Amino acid sequence: MKLYVGNLSFQSSSADLEELFEAHGQVVDAAIVMDKMTNRSRGFGFVTMGSAEEGQAAINALNGKQVDGRALTVNEARPREDFGGGNGGGNRRSGGNDRDRGARRRY
Numbered sequence: 001m002k003l004y005v006g007n008l009s010f011q012s013s014s015a016d017l018e019e020l021f022e023a024h025g026q027v028v029d030a031a032i033v034m035d036k037m038t039n040r041s042r043g044f045g046f047v048t049m050g051s052a053e054e055g056q057a058a059i060n061a062l063n064g065k066q067v068d069g070r071a072l073t074v075n076e077a078r079p080r081e082d083f084g085g086g087n088g089g090g091n092r093r094s095g096g097n098d099r100d101r102g103a104r105r106r107y
Contacts, residue, residue: 001055005062006044006073008032014045021047024061025054046077 005017018030032045049055055076063074 009068026050
């Protein structure tokens, strides 16, 4: 079971995350999401637990728990939403055109 972990201290490491969650079952993977430009923590991460039961136990134990002065948000990770592609959603600056929005142009 993959878990989202939010409101982490910016000093937290992936090892810290793994250590925090291993008390609740097998940690398959633990990773803090890093900003690509600054290579600093973005304040959230993901932990993959060995089973759904272990994941639920970690959620029950750690959601709202104070760690480094911050109340953690722990819940089941949801897949990223696809923000679409193609014509850029009809915004002029992103490639749409007036016809996409039903607008009429006067010449």
